[in-house]
Amino acid sequence: MKNRYIIFGILIVSWSANARAEQQVEKRVSSNHANGKVEIDIGEGSIQVIGWDKNEVEVTGTIGDRVERLDVRKGKRKVWVRAYLPKDGEAREAELVVYAPHSNDIDVQVFQGPILVSGIEGDIQLETFSGDISVSGPCKRVEAGTVNGDITVDSAKRSAGADKVRAKTVAGAIVIKNVRREVEAQSISGPVTIAGNSLTKVVAKTVSGNVRFDGGLSRLGRLEIDTHSGEFIGVFPADLSAEFDITSYNGVVDNAFNPNAGSNQDFIQGEGDPQAEVKATSFSGNIRVTKQSNGEGATAQAAAGQDKKER
Amino acid sequence: MKRCTVTEAKLGDHLDRRLSLEESQRLDRHLEECAACRGAYQRLVALRTLVDGLATSIEPQRDLWPAISARLCGAGASHSERERRRIRLAWIVLSAAAASILVALGVIELSNRPASTSGPAQNIIVDGSPALDDSLRLEVAKAEQAYVDAAGDFLAHLKSPEAALPPDTRIVLEGNLVIADRAISEIKSAWERQPSEFALARKLLAAHERRVELLQQVAHLSFATQNGG
Numbered sequence: 001m002k003n004r005y006i007i008f009g010i011l012i013v014s015w016s017a018n019a020r021a022e023q024q025v026e027k028r029v030s031s032n033h034a035n036g037k038v039e040i041d042i043g044e045g046s047i048q049v050i051g052w053d054k055n056e057v058e059v060t061g062t063i064g065d066r067v068e069r070l071d072v073r074k075g076k077r078k079v080w081v082r083a084y085l086p087k088d089g090e091a092r093e094a095e096l097v098v099y100a101p102h103s104n105d106i107d108v109q110v111f112q113g114p115i116l117v118s119g120i121e122g123d124i125q126l127e128t129f130s131g132d133i134s135v136s137g138p139c140k141r142v143e144a145g146t147v148n149g150d151i152t153v154d155s156a157k158r159s160a161g162a163d164k165v166r167a168k169t170v171a172g173a174i175v176i177k178n179v180r181r182e183v184e185a186q187s188i189s190g191p192v193t194i195a196g197n198s199l200t201k202v203v204a205k206t207v208s209g210n211v212r213f214d215g216g217l218s219r220l221g222r223l224e225i226d227t228h229s230g231e232f233i234g235v236f237p238a239d240l241s242a243e244f245d246i247t248s249y250n251g252v253v254d255n256a257f258n259p260n261a262g263s264n265q266d267f268i269q270g271e272g273d274p275q276a277e278v279k280a281t282s283f284s285g286n287i288r289v290t291k292q293s294n295g296e297g298a299t300a301q302a303a304a305g306q307d308k309k310e311r
Numbered sequence: 312m313k314r315c316t317v318t319e320a321k322l323g324d325h326l327d328r329r330l331s332l333e334e335s336q337r338l339d340r341h342l343e344e345c346a347a348c349r350g351a352y353q354r355l356v357a358l359r360t361l362v363d364g365l366a367t368s369i370e371p372q373r374d375l376w377p378a379i380s381a382r383l384c385g386a387g388a389s390h391s392e393r394e395r396r397r398i399r400l401a402w403i404v405l406s407a408a409a410a411s412i413l414v415a416l417g418v419i420e421l422s423n424r425p426a427s428t429s430g431p432a433q434n435i436i437v438d439g440s441p442a443l444d445d446s447l448r449l450e451v452a453k454a455e456q457a458y459v460d461a462a463g464d465f466l467a468h469l470k471s472p473e474a475a476l477p478p479d480t481r482i483v484l485e486g487n488l489v490i491a492d493r494a495i496s497e498i499k500s501a502w503e504r505q506p507s508e509f510a511l512a513r514k515l516l517a518a519h520e521r522r523v524e525l526l527q528q529v530a531h532l533s534f535a536t537q538n539g540g
Contacts, residue, residue, distance in 0.1 A: 112477055129532050130480050147529055148483040168528055171483045188487040188525055207487075207494050207521060228494040228518060249501065249511070283498055283514060 022062040025096070027072040030056045031079055035122070037105040038098065040081040043067075044112045045094040051102030051119030051137065057081070064093030102138075114149070132172070141165070146172060150190070154178055191230075199223075206230045210285075214292075217242065217276035225280040231288070232280050238291040241270030242278045250284040256291050322352050351468070451512045458519035465526035474533045484529055491522040 031038075038057055040047055045064075057079045063070050068084045083094045100106060105122035108115050114131040117124055123141045126133050130148040137155060142165045144151045150172040155162040164182040167174045174185045174192045182201040185192045191210045194202060198218040204211045207228045214235040217223055225232045231251075236242075246253055246265040253263045261267070268274050280287050324330050325338050342349045468474055469484070476484070495518045502511040 127532055130477055130483075145528060145532060147480050147532060170487050170525060170528065186524070188521070189490055205521065207518075208490050226517060228497075247510075249514075281514070283494070283501070 022064060024061075025063055025070050025094075026058075026060045027070070028056055028058045029072055029074045029079055031074070031101050031104065033077045034101060034103050035105075036077045036079065036101070037107060037122075038079045038081065038100045040096075040098060040106075040108045042081070042083040042094040042096065042110055042113075045083075045096070045110065046113045046115075046131075047094075047108050047110055048097045048116045049106055049108065049118070049120065050097065050099050051104075051121065052099045053102065054099070055101055056099075057101070058099040059096055061094060061096035063096075067093060070094065133167075138162075142167070145169070148172060150174070152176075216240070217278075219275045221276040223276070223278045223280075225282075227282045227285045229284045230282070231285045232282060234278065234280065234287075234289045235292055236278075236289065239270070240276070240291075241272070241274055242276040243268050243274040244289075245277075245279045246281070246287055246289070248282040248285060248287050251282050251286040253287045255287070255289040257289060322348065322355055325352070326355055351464075447509065447512070451516065454516050455519055458516070458523050461523045462519075462526055465523070465530050468530055469526065469533065474530070476529070476533065480529070484525075487525060488522070491518065491525060494518045495522065 034055065038049070040049070057072065059070070059072050059081055063083060071080065071082050071084060073080045073082075079100075081096070081098060100120065102119050102121050104120065105124070106117060106120050107125045108117070108127070110128040110131060112130045113128060115126045115128055115133045117126065117135045117137075117139070119137045120135075121138045121140060124135055124139050124143070126135070126142075126144045128146050128149060131146060132149040133144045133146055133151045135142050135144065135153045135155070139153075139155050139162045141163055142153050144153065144166070145168045147170045149169060151167040151169050152175045153162065153165050153167065154175075154177040162179050165176050165179050166184045167176060168186045169190050170188050172187070172190045174187055174190060174194075176183050176185060176193070177195045179194075179196045179199065181199060183194050183196070183199060183203070184201075185194060185204045186206070187209045188207045189209050190206070191212070192204045192206060193212045193214075194204060195214045196202075197216045198221070199215060200218050200221050202213060202217070202221075202223040204213070204224075205226045208230050209227070210231045210233070211225050211227060212233045212235075213223060213225070216237050217240075223234070225234070236257075240257070244255070244258065244265055244267050246255065248263050251263070253261075253265060255261065255265060257269045258265055258267055278289075280289075321330070321338065325335060328335075330338065342352055469476060495515065498511055498515045498518055502508065502515060505511065
């Protein structure tokens with residue numbers, strides 16, 4: 001019983017010490033430029049960026065006691081949000097929610113901690129050593145990098161989808177959906193999942209991570225998958241027109257468009273000149289290519305048709 | 312912890328003599344004191360020499376250069392913009408790019424080789440002359456060495472106190488380096504067993520490239536998240 005009181009006492013003391021260590025912040029500056037940029041650099045902690053209609057940047061949240069100060073400064077085209085270290089300090093800690101004009105570009109660097117961005121229409125660049133990255137909403141271009149974290153990009157709310165997404169992680173999972181044109185995803189051991197219609201370029205590279213692509217390619221679109229031991233699963237419209245080049249040296253290739261053709265396949269699928277290119281190579285991973293069900297295929301093809309008209 | 316504030320681009324500018332005299336002298340003094348920057352700068356000089364040497368000592372096919380240039384400078388950029396961006400490339404980018412040039416040369420060499428019609432990878436097996444095979448193996452060995460050197464530099468940087476990797480990140484990095492090393496080893500063994508399968512050489516260099524890119528990514532994040540990009 002006595003031990004319980006001691007443990008409870010320790011918890012209370014550490015909680016109140018923790019409570020003292022944090023301080024609330026709330027800062028706001030007007031943004032001079034509707035197409036400006038917000039740069040955020042906080043060291044350790046978490047960042048959530050939310051796009052809003054106001055032409056100003058608001059920062060709320062908490063900062064740790066080792067943070068000397070949190071600056072929110074305005075330039076001609078930029079707003080900086082930065083946690084400053086004392087001279088001999090090692091860590092900056094902040095848990096912030098940043099509201100930014102939705103049309104702005106966003107650049108966030110966190111040493112350790114997650115980054116969440118939503119409702120931003122500009123270019124987004126996010127980097128963290130260790131933490132998940134999540135982007136949702138109508139972004140234009142996304143570049144995201146983390147060593148030990150997952151990356152999720154879903155721009156479903158924008159009818160057109162993001163133009164281009166580049167995601168790099170080492171051990172985390174990558175999930176990218178509803179991109180309009182280009183996707184580049186790279187991981188060593190984490191799995192990669194990409195879904196989208198009428199994409200112009202899809203590149204996914206892993207060593208041991210599995211890769212899944214579900215969707216269609218535009219005319220002259222190109223999909224390139226490279227794994228070492230990871231499995232690749234591709235799900236394409238049944239009426240796909242593409243040139244296939246698929247090889248697995250020590251794995252099994254199972255291609256619904258070209259059954260029983262062995263582990264090295266180089267052929268044209270569809271009538272006439274191929275409209276797209278599908279290239280997948282693996283050293284020891286299996287490669288499985290399947291056809292979408294009718295509904296999925298029709299959706300992908302309709303999107304691809306729309307893409308063709310635009311051209 | 313004292314953190315280096317020299318930007319990556321500045322080293323490239325210094326090499327290209329685009330800094331003012333005062334800035335150059337200041338950077339020279341810094342290079343004398345900062346081992347990490349000095350190593351990076353020396354590597355940059357070596358790589359620049361390597362790249363310059365490649366352009367003259369190996370004559371690429373006419374259609375090779377646009378791909379290399381696009382890789383270095385980013386597709387779609389104007390010529391002047393490419394030039395401007397080229398000279399601002401950070402040492403870590405150049406490190407991987409120089410190795411990529413070697414790979415590109417090797418790949419072109421591979422793709423020009425005659426194909427036989429047998430075996431599981433029928434479009435890449437060659438029956439070529441021994442001299443050509445030896446020449447190709449030499450190129451692959453050189454490219455491998457370039458990757459190993461680049462990886463060694465990144466590893467040295469990442470092991471230094473300046474990198475300040477979080478413990479969990481270090482564990483993840485080491486675990487994934489083992490995965491990348493295993494992949495290289497497996498492909499290399501396969502190529503030794505099937506020396507005529509030159510597509511495996513391409514795969515081998517791609518695996519090396521992946522390993523360097525892994526280290527490059529961690530080094531970049533180390534720099535960016537601790538120095539504000």
